[in-house]
Amino acid sequence: MTMFGIFKKQFASVIEWADNSANILWYQCPNINNNEIKNASKLIVAPGQGCVLVYEGKIVDIIEEAGIYNLKTDNHPFITTLLKIRQSFESEHKLYIYFFKTTTTVNQGWGTSSPIKYLDPDYQFPIQLKMNGNYSYCISDIRHFYQQIIGQQKQYTVNDAKELITSRIIQVITSILASGKYAFLQIDSEFNQISENVKKQLTDEFTKLGLSLTDFRIIASQFDQETENRIAKIANISVDVIAAGKANLSYAEMEKLQAIRDAARNEGGVAALGAQFMAGAELSKTFTQNAINTEHTQGVLDKQTAETNDVFNKLTKLKQLLELGVITQTEFEAKKKEYIDKL
Structure with missing residues (x-):
């Protein structure tokens, strides 16, 4: 390490999350050790950010309001806890400062990678369809989020969350379509109702993860070609029946x-x-x-x-x-x- 690097580390004055990428939900402030914390004079929490103090694997304090906090004189519980810990800890690995995103993550696309299969209640034959849409969410309980998702991870991204959330969406939609027995001709007209049902069931799942589902929508559905062919054949027969009746x-x-x-x-x-x-x-x-x-x-x-x-x-x-x-x-x-x- 150069002499300049040593002095830069020893005379750190600010702890902040400067690179606040929209794709990052959770971020560990790097290289926080005894010397840096002692020499740092301010903690900056920008709008849309929160800050977490983790000591020996447990969250001991949280800041959820944006502001500039003086690490020497502020009476904020977070600062008081930080001062007490830094005076007594023996190893730099015991104390961690994390930042997290408090704003809502919007318009996240989801889609079924494989078709959902169930029996059409009107025509009594198996159908397969894919669905897609979008959802929005935010971190609502940082303690649950840390315990259930983060663990020892230094960084957690929107893409990481998307993989986790989409798997739960597919499970719930499959269950709702099978139990609701929506007919082929009803699907498009029932998008709003199905979306509400999915959102209700997902809310509990999100709460357990420390997240809040603020919006959920189904935009489109696509049936497999075999189902489309069967329905087309039935439609043709229906037209003939009407013509015969006339x-x-x-x-x-x-x-x-x-x-x-x-x-x-x-x-x-x-x-x-x-x-x-x-x-x-x-x-x-x-x-x-x-x-x-x-x-x-x-x-x-x-x-x-x-x-x-x-x-x-x-x-x-x-x-x-x-x-x-x-x-x-x-x-x-x-x-x-x-x-x-x-x-």
Whole structure:
């Protein structure tokens, strides 16, 4: 060590955390020993900082208000404790002065590295999704923070805390999604409620670590491709069901009509004609049954009105078959004449 270095160490006048990086939560003031503390005249705690005095592994005093403290004359408990310790300690390793960040650490991003898996309550198939968002926190209990997290570490960063916090977030979100049974179509609309539930459960965990969770948000979710494909298929079927309903057909009937169209487009005229005939016969039974049901439910009407309604319904459905291409114009005209003649 140079002579200049020795004198600089012997005549230290200020103890402070000058390099107050935004990424550091906890910082040990380096090279604090007997001589430096004796010769230091001031302790500077800047805004957004706190100071901790640790003796023999235990926190013995804390400063949480910014200010300039005179190490010789101030009556602050921290200074009094420091003076007593430095007069009697035998080894420089027994006494440590630490600084910590008192401001809130905001907008810390989190995300699920692997998909969360659970059973969709509506469709009853397993789905996988990833989520991401952000959170904010601050050190609320420096004693718990020191005991539960810091230990003998000289420095603890925001990135170190992020790794610890994110692992707890994933555990809680997985539990909430599984127990809450949120359906695929509900997830996006439930972000606020899920965020509140996660925050409530994480609050106790943070408190045990000496931290306070001031904000937690879910920003987006992303489902795996297999889940997206399944939902797309279900959506297509739903559209077909709605379309069939508007045509007074069931989904099964609609599928039969689709089969007729597909058969008509394919080669092999006889087979296609047979498929049309069989499906047409099945549809005819359905239409007849619908007509019988209609007549039964309207039994309060007189016979003539019921017969008129029956013929009208048959003509309506006959027209639909013509428009769908199931029957030809000639077949339509012949059947229409048969129905009208019954009037």
